[in-house]
Amino acid sequence: MKKDFYTLENVIRLPHKYAAGPTFTRFYSGLKEGTILGTSCPSCKKTFVPARSFCPGCLVNLDEWVAVSQEGEVVSWAYTEREFFGMPGKPPAILALIKLDGTDCNFLHLIGGIEMGDRDSVSSAIKRGTRVRAAWNDEKRGHMLDIKYFEPVS
Amino acid sequence: MGRPVAIIGSGQTHHGRRFDVTYPELIKEAVDAVFENTGISPDDIEGVVSGTMPSMMEGVALTHFYFAEVLRSVGKPIMKTETCGSTGISLAFTGYYWVASGMADLVLVVGSEKMNEGDSQATMTTVLEPFYQRSFIAGAPGVFSMQSQEWSVKFGIPEEKVRAAATRLSVDHHNDAFDNPYAHIKKKLTEDEVNNARIITYPVRLWDVCPNSDGACAMIFASEEMAKKLGLTPAWVRGVGYSGEEYWFGDSEKAIWQCAIDAAKQAYGMAGITNPRKDLDVAEVYNPFTFQELLYYECFGFCDFGQACDLTLKGVFSRDGELPCDPSGGTLCTNPIGATGLNRVAEAALQVTGQAGDHQIPGAKLSLAHAMGGVDQYNGVMILGSEK
Amino acid sequence: MTNRVGIVEVAMTPGAETKEYFLDQVFKISKEVLDKAGVARDDVGTVISASSDVFHGGMSCANSYYWDAGAAFLKNGSRQDGESLFAFIYAVMRILSGNYDTALVLGVCKGSENPDDDVLTHFFTDPFYQRQVGLNETIAAALQKREYMDRFGITEEQCAGVVVKNLKNALGNPYAHVKKKVSLDDVFASKVFMDPLKEIECAPKSEGIIAMVLAKEELAKKLTDKPVWFKGYGSSIDGFYLGDRDLLEGELPNAAKRAYDAAGIKDPRKEIDVAELCEPYAFQEMLWCEDLGFCERGEGGKLLESGATGVNGDIPVNPSGGVLAMNPYVSRGLYRLAEGFLQVRGQAGERQLDKEVNTALAHSTHGFAGQCHAVAIIGS
Numbered sequence: 034m035k036k037d038f039y040t041l042e043n044v045i046r047l048p049h050k051y052a053a054g055p056t057f058t059r060f061y062s063g064l065k066e067g068t069i070l071g072t073s074c075p076s077c078k079k080t081f082v083p084a085r086s087f088c089p090g091c092l093v094n095l096d097e098w099v100a101v102s103q104e105g106e107v108v109s110w111a112y113t114e115r116e117f118f119g120m121p122g123k124p125p126a127i128l129a130l131i132k133l134d135g136t137d138c139n140f141l142h143l144i145g146g147i148e149m150g151d152r153d154s155v156s157s158a159i160k161r162g163t164r165v166r167a168a169w170n171d172e173k174r175g176h177m178l179d180i181k182y183f184e185p186v187s
Numbered sequence: 188m189g190r191p192v193a194i195i196g197s198g199q200t201h202h203g204r205r206f207d208v209t210y211p212e213l214i215k216e217a218v219d220a221v222f223e224n225t226g227i228s229p230d231d232i233e234g235v236v237s238g239t240m241p242s243m244m245e246g247v248a249l250t251h252f253y254f255a256e257v258l259r260s261v262g263k264p265i266m267k268t269e270t271c272g273s274t275g276i277s278l279a280f281t282g283y284y285w286v287a288s289g290m291a292d293l294v295l296v297v298g299s300e301k302m303n304e305g306d307s308q309a310t311m312t313t314v315l316e317p318f319y320q321r322s323f324i325a326g327a328p329g330v331f332s333m334q335s336q337e338w339s340v341k342f343g344i345p346e347e348k349v350r351a352a353a354t355r356l357s358v359d360h361h362n363d364a365f366d367n368p369y370a371h372i373k374k375k376l377t378e379d380e381v382n383n384a385r386i387i388t389y390p391v392r393l394w395d396v397c398p399n400s401d402g403a404c405a406m407i408f409a410s411e412e413m414a415k416k417l418g419l420t421p422a423w424v425r426g427v428g429y430s431g432e433e434y435w436f437g438d439s440e441k442a443i444w445q446c447a448i449d450a451a452k453q454a455y456g457m458a459g460i461t462n463p464r465k466d467l468d469v470a471e472v473y474n475p476f477t478f479q480e481l482l483y484y485e486c487f488g489f490c491d492f493g494q495a496c497d498l499t500l501k502g503v504f505s506r507d508g509e510l511p512c513d514p515s516g517g518t519l520c521t522n523p524i525g526a527t528g529l530n531r532v533a534e535a536a537l538q539v540t541g542q543a544g545d546h547q548i549p550g551a552k553l554s555l556a557h558a559m560g561g562v563d564q565y566n567g568v569m570i571l572g573s574e575k
Numbered sequence: 576m577t578n579r580v581g582i583v584e585v586a587m588t589p590g591a592e593t594k595e596y597f598l599d600q601v602f603k604i605s606k607e608v609l610d611k612a613g614v615a616r617d618d619v620g621t622v623i624s625a626s627s628d629v630f631h632g633g634m635s636c637a638n639s640y641y642w643d644a645g646a647a648f649l650k651n652g653s654r655q656d657g658e659s660l661f662a663f664i665y666a667v668m669r670i671l672s673g674n675y676d677t678a679l680v681l682g683v684c685k686g687s688e689n690p691d692d693d694v695l696t697h698f699f700t701d702p703f704y705q706r707q708v709g710l711n712e713t714i715a716a717a718l719q720k721r722e723y724m725d726r727f728g729i730t731e732e733q734c735a736g737v738v739v740k741n742l743k744n745a746l747g748n749p750y751a752h753v754k755k756k757v758s759l760d761d762v763f764a765s766k767v768f769m770d771p772l773k774e775i776e777c778a779p780k781s782e783g784i785i786a787m788v789l790a791k792e793e794l795a796k797k798l799t800d801k802p803v804w805f806k807g808y809g810s811s812i813d814g815f816y817l818g819d820r821d822l823l824e825g826e827l828p829n830a831a832k833r834a835y836d837a838a839g840i841k842d843p844r845k846e847i848d849v850a851e852l853c854e855p856y857a858f859q860e861m862l863w864c865e866d867l868g869f870c871e872r873g874e875g876g877k878l879l880e881s882g883a884t885g886v887n888g889d890i891p892v893n894p895s896g897g898v899l900a901m902n903p904y905v906s907r908g909l910y911r912l913a914e915g916f917l918q919v920r921g922q923a924g925e926r927q928l929d930k931e932v933n934t935a936l937a938h939s940t941h942g943f944a945g946q947c948h949a950v951a952i953i954g955s
Contacts, residue, residue, distance in 0.1 A: 037594070038596075041318060043633070045633045047305065048306060049306075049702070052207070052301070054207065054209040056209075083704055092215075092256070092257075109718040109721040111721065111772075112770040113770065118694040118697055119706065119711065128717075129718075141817055152770055156770075161725045189671070190672075240636075241636055246702065247698060253701055261812060261813060267657040270638065270653060270654055280653060284668040288671035288672045311635070314636045314640075316634055316640060431642050432648065445649065450651075
């Protein structure tokens with residue numbers, strides 16, 4: 034015997050206004066100008082991107098700004114043909130961790146500029162160690178996606 | 188009661204509209220402050236407790252992930268406590284139990300809120316389930332207005348007297364806040380201004396209500412041995428109490444507010460307090476609404492039921508009165524919800540360790556800290572003392 | 576002050592979606608565990624629960640909602656907004672402090688009322704960076720799996736082997752959500768979700784309301800003739816930005832060491848009789864086995880292939896089917912603990928191991944690619 038009870042549907046929409054603070058504000062300005070900014074720690078000498086207000090290891094406040102290389106190596110990648118909530122764009126897409134030259138952390142972003150229709154062609158084009166370079170949107174607004182994606186350097 | 192536990196230091200941010208920093212950067216200020224104030228090395232911390240209002244407030248869920256670095260918790264054990272408005276004091280309890288259990292000797296506790304990044308009243312409305320109550324609760328002011336009406340009618344207190352007592356609290360606290368370097372709203376108000384301010388939900392008016400503050404508070408709990416080793420003045424946890432009522436707002440009466448009475452009773456029992464108004468030197472009562480503060484004086488046994496207005500007007504609870512309440516200005520002047528309860532504990536600790544600066548109550552040895560949460564659902568009380 | 580804390584009783588819901596009202600479920604489970612334990616509500620010392628607003632219908636201040644249903648009216652209680660092993664250890668702390676004799680521990684998560692877990696985990700992100708790039712737990716796990724395969728040669732067969740093992744184990748678990756016998760071929764044929772993860776390698780979204788009664792030593796012995804004792808616990812959290820971390824060298828070894836030290840365990844593989852781990856993504860079971868010291872770094876695949884983590888192996892892992900079969904996000908750690916409890920008591924029914932079980936390990940993880948871990952050790 035199946036019991037059928039009422040189901041109440043409910044959507045919650047709440048607005049938020051996030052304070053970006055001085056560091057992200059400056060990082061976003063950098064994106065608008067086509068530069069990827071990082072900050073370096075005077076204590077451990079590591080460079081982080083996106084720019085940080087403090088070193089995650091040493092916890093000292095950071096003030097040394099540097100325009101980091103826009104080229105680097107793929108560390109890991111994930112490929113999907115399905116749409117998911119919060120997806121930056123439409124499928125198919127490749128999310129990736131990229132080690133930009135001269136930095137000490139991995140940069141989370143997208144890989145593009147290649148044939149993406151099937152998994153096999155993607156996995157022959159993109160591997161751990163593949164060198165990629167940032168490709169920019171013409172219109173920039175101070176957002177992570179001002180960088181369209183990172184594409185393989187031929 | 189288990190082994191002795193003490194608060195050996197705290198740090199607060201400047202509270203207000205902090206659009207100058209991101210949420211983690213704000214928390215870092217309080218955490219940096221507590222380490223600077225105490226000289227303790229962050230490496231020596233054995234566990235971290237973090238807490239803030241639910242995800243809808245700032246739009247980030249399970250924030251202990253986001254704050255891992257600024258909490259100095261990377262590589263360390265962590266706990267995340269949340270009980271709505273009473274979160275701050277529940278955080279303090281978590282730190283206390285972590286040390287009292289013997290599972291750690293040095294614990295960092297951090298409460299925080301960035302209210303101005305979200306819509307606080309809308310968030311609080313999502314506390315109510317959508318089947319029934321959500322449509323009927325006009326945010327926090329609605330709830331507390333209903334409660335205050337229930338109370339004043341039950342005890343036959345004339346409206347004008349309640350208004351006068353509430354106004355006295357508002358004027359005093361907003362003025363007291365000038366002596367608290369971290370307070371958000373500091374203002375010299377006249378009685379006229381308070382009496383005639385814009386109505387929020389009758390009888391509550393603008394100056395009867397707390398602001399939306401951004402801020403964070405960090406505090407360190409230690410075992411007796413550790414406190415001695417570090418050579419810092421301890422504020423001993425002498426009593427803890429907490430109680431929760433039904434989720435359904437109409438189920439229990441809120442004039443004789445059982446969970447508030449029980450929370451205080453538990454804490455008094457542990458601390459050996461039999462005459463609160465006499466035994467306590469200062470009380471940091473959670474007072475987002477002036478009207479509700481009067482109710483707390485009665486539920487905590489500072490006076491008989493129905494008497495709070497008279498005694499307030501006589502100055503019994505003023506800074507120079509018999510039992511100063513909220514010399515920091517209290518929640519009425521500063522309300523970053525996830526931190527507010529912890530701020531009450533921090534202030535109570537500063538008082539009994541003689542570190543409350545310009546708002547020090549001379550000779551304070553025994554203090555009370557309190558926080559409330561939910562839709563008039565939770566109350567928590569902590570007693571701190573300069574002696575063990 | 577008491578020396579030991581014992582788990583006296585457990586009650587839990589199965590993982591399949593029901594149309595029951597949330598509060599009715601919480602009430603039923605709370606009442607059931609108190610009845611089974613022979614503890615009147617009046618005699619419950621404190622109530623500690625774990626839940627999270629986004630993981631139950633978007634209701635903020637989560638425990639406000641189920642406070643009365645969870646037996647906490649006019650009780651001194653609190654809540655952990657994270658994983659349920661946090662609630663367990665907080666209840667243990669409250670009893671060890673001497674302030675309480677008994678505690679009721681709840682894990683509350685009604686998966687069927689929520690959006691997909693990937694929607695919810697997306698909100699763990701910071702709004703400025705990782706949210707803009709669309710990160711969620713599945714993407715983080717996919718990136719971690721790729722690294723695991725690249726760096727240590729873990730194979731798709733080995734990952735599929737975890738799925739086959741756990742789903743087979745789940746067939747004997749009346750509480751499991753996914754009840755499906757699958758072969759290696761079934762796994763290979765499964766749809767790709769977030770390459771290199773296939774759908775079947777990712778945990779479902781389940782209902783999970785669970786309650787546990789804890790008591791101090793003398794009382795635990797009175798309430799039951801087989802209390803299962805708390806022996807040790809450890810937790811640890813990693814950094815926040817995914818790119819700052821080495822995804823294969825996380826914080827589980829630290830969490831495990833804290834638990835092992837407290838429990839006096841020197842050789843985990845020998846001294847632990849059963850391990851219930853949270854493996855929301857199949858490959859993670861192998862990685863966590865390495866972190867827990869069941870084998871060397873990089874050998875997790877070989878460990879699986881050897882059969883050591885099977886129900887007849889020397890270190891059975893997830894005889895319940897684990898999280899791949901049953902995933903109420905916030906409660907899953909407490910479910911692991913409950914499974915360990917039942918194994919030690921010999922009450923695990925069809926999934927009871929065919930050997931003496933004296934010491935059980937329960938593990939939970941939450942956050943991107945295992946940012947946060949907790950380990951609890953219990954035993955007879």
